[in-house]
Amino acid sequence: MSESGTSGRPTQALHPDDRHDQRAHSALPYFAVWIALLFFTALTYLTGKQHLGTWALAIALIIACTKSTLVALIFMHLKDSSGTTRLVFVTSLIFVAVLLFFTVSDVATRFRPATPAGAPFGTERSQPEGLLEHELPE
Amino acid sequence: MHPDAAGLPPGILGHHFSSLARQNEAMRLGMWLFLATEVLLFAGLFTGYAVYRFQFPEAFAECSRHLELTLGTVNTLVLITSSLTVALAIHYARTDRRRAAAICLVITLLFALTFLGIKAVEYAAHFHERSLPGKYYAYEAVKIPGAAMFFSVYFLMTGLHGVHVIAGMSVLSWILRRTLQGRYSSQYYTGLELGGLYWHLVDLVWIFLYPLLYLI
Numbered sequence: 511m512s513e514s515g516t517s518g519r520p521t522q523a524l525h526p527d528d529r530h531d532q533r534a535h536s537a538l539p540y541f542a543v544w545i546a547l548l549f550f551t552a553l554t555y556l557t558g559k560q561h562l563g564t565w566a567l568a569i570a571l572i573i574a575c576t577k578s579t580l581v582a583l584i585f586m587h588l589k590d591s592s593g594t595t596r597l598v599f600v601t602s603l604i605f606v607a608v609l610l611f612f613t614v615s616d617v618a619t620r621f622r623p624a625t626p627a628g629a630p631f632g633t634e635r636s637q638p639e640g641l642l643e644h645e646l647p648e
Numbered sequence: 649m650h651p652d653a654a655g656l657p658p659g660i661l662g663h664h665f666s667s668l669a670r671q672n673e674a675m676r677l678g679m680w681l682f683l684a685t686e687v688l689l690f691a692g693l694f695t696g697y698a699v700y701r702f703q704f705p706e707a708f709a710e711c712s713r714h715l716e717l718t719l720g721t722v723n724t725l726v727l728i729t730s731s732l733t734v735a736l737a738i739h740y741a742r743t744d745r746r747r748a749a750a751i752c753l754v755i756t757l758l759f760a761l762t763f764l765g766i767k768a769v770e771y772a773a774h775f776h777e778r779s780l781p782g783k784y785y786a787y788e789a790v791k792i793p794g795a796a797m798f799f800s801v802y803f804l805m806t807g808l809h810g811v812h813v814i815a816g817m818s819v820l821s822w823i824l825r826r827t828l829q830g831r832y833s834s835q836y837y838t839g840l841e842l843g844g845l846y847w848h849l850v851d852l853v854w855i856f857l858y859p860l861l862y863l864i
């Protein structure tokens with residue numbers, strides 16, 4: 511990975527992590543990411559408008575995660591950052607996942623008296639499109 | 649005097665850092681730690697959103713379809729493009745084109761104002777049709793349990809995001825002043841970079857808010 515052989519030069523005070531600053535810097539990746547973000551926004555708009563039922567949320571989240579990854583890696587320079595910086599951000603994401611997973615698991619496994627008034631429960635929840643309740647598989 | 653500080657404007661390199669590179673790395677790490685706490689702050693609201701969307705799937709879908717999808721989509725494009733102009737401002741500063749960097753920051757601030765203006769139009773419509781949180785909810789178009797909760801979540805999430813847009817604008821204005829003073833160059837631009845990181849986080853949050861609120 512490292513091609514640095516400058517450790518013997520006392521005037522060179524650059525930290526290894528700052529070496530990318532010394533290369534000729536191009537704005538091209540930023541425009542590429544911008545176009546990709548426009549594309550994914552159009553994609554999330556078009557798929558979102560279809561109301562694809564069960565898969566709608568998964569598709570929306572996958573597109574949003576892709577967009578965020580592009581922003582974090584290129585716009586926020588995480589691609590060129592030190593491991594410590596990346597670790598901090600990834601750690602926060604792990605805790606977001608823990609928070610969401612256990613909270614939603616709790617809510618999803620409650621019994622009726624523990625749900626808020628008026629919230630649909632069990633068979634009252636939205637059914638797959640095109641099927642009436644008595645047509646549903648057991 | 650520090651050997652690193654030669655050629656830098658005064659007051660940039662702290663005496664407690666052995667080199668500018670170490671100071672830059674410490675600044676970046678500090679900023680990312682702050683951004684991690686911001687992610688967790690928003691994660692609380694996203695979790696609340698997940699809970700109530702799970703409890704009231706129909707109400708959330710129905711209310712979402714009564715939001716102004718066009719305005720939300722335009723705002724997404726505005727924020728994405730403002731992220732590009734901030735990234736370009738940093739790029740121009742680190743290649744010693746201060747004028748271009750300042751122009752990019754001004755454009756970013758204009759985009760931020762556009763975003764807030766569009767959001768204000770949406771909020772005005774919500775107040776007019778009374779699609780408001782909790783007990784203030786009296787929206788004629790959607791009358792099912794959970795609709796008031798959707799708008800509570802909607803106002804909390806877009807409201808906290810809006811506060812971040814205003815905070816980001818303050819940070820970027822301050823950085824614009826420093827850019828015009830000539831404090832950022834190829835030798836030192838970390839302050840500008842950190843302000844940009846904050847703005848990108850504002851964009852990141854909106855990337856998730858847009859499909860979750862407007863496109864259920």
